Amino acid sequence: xxxxxxxxxxxxxxxxxxxxxxxxxxxxxxxxxxxxxxxxxxxxxxxxxxxxxxxxxxxxxxxxxxxxxxxxxxxxxxxxxxxxxxxxxxxxxxxxxxxxxxxxxxxxxxxxxxxxxxxxxxxxxxxxxxxxxxxxxxxxxxxxxxxxxxxxxxxxxx
Numbered sequence: 444x445x446x447x448x449x450x451x452x453x454x455x456x457x458x459x460x461x462x463x464x465x466x467x468x469x470x471x472x473x474x475x476x477x478x479x480x481x482x483x484x485x486x487x488x489x490x491x492x493x494x495x496x497x498x499x500x501x502x503x504x505x506x507x508x509x510x511x512x513x514x515x516x517x518x519x520x521x522x523x524x525x526x527x528x529x530x531x532x533x534x535x536x537x538x539x540x541x542x543x544x545x546x547x548x549x550x551x552x553x554x555x556x557x558x559x560x561x562x563x564x565x566x567x568x569x570x571x572x573x574x575x576x577x578x579x580x581x582x583x584x585x586x587x588x589x590x591x592x593x594x595x596x597x598x599x600x601x
Contacts, residue, residue: 547583
């Protein structure tokens, strides 16, 4: 599998996670953690259903990967997520020693891996994480646009 195909494949897996969130009425964001070509952690937003502000897709995927790999250091792992990570998730990415982040759509309101700031590549931290944006960007954007369009439509009708 060529690099671009590989990134598209893993982002497609993150998109599948995002669709699970959408089925629950959650903002459709999904993430997967990959190590040696294998998905070792999956997550999708559960903030609303679980009433927990920390249950972002990335946080859940990182927790699952840590559990599956038997440690908090996710050395050799990369994270794929449909939306640019927020400050909390960017911090967790740095703290877990993930070695690369690939995301789909930018987040102009909370993106902290390049848009508002870049916590992952901050040289003052003891670990930096390279960030790559725009993987299947149109698909990732469309998921979010459709979700919020439907939400506005429902609010208007009620």
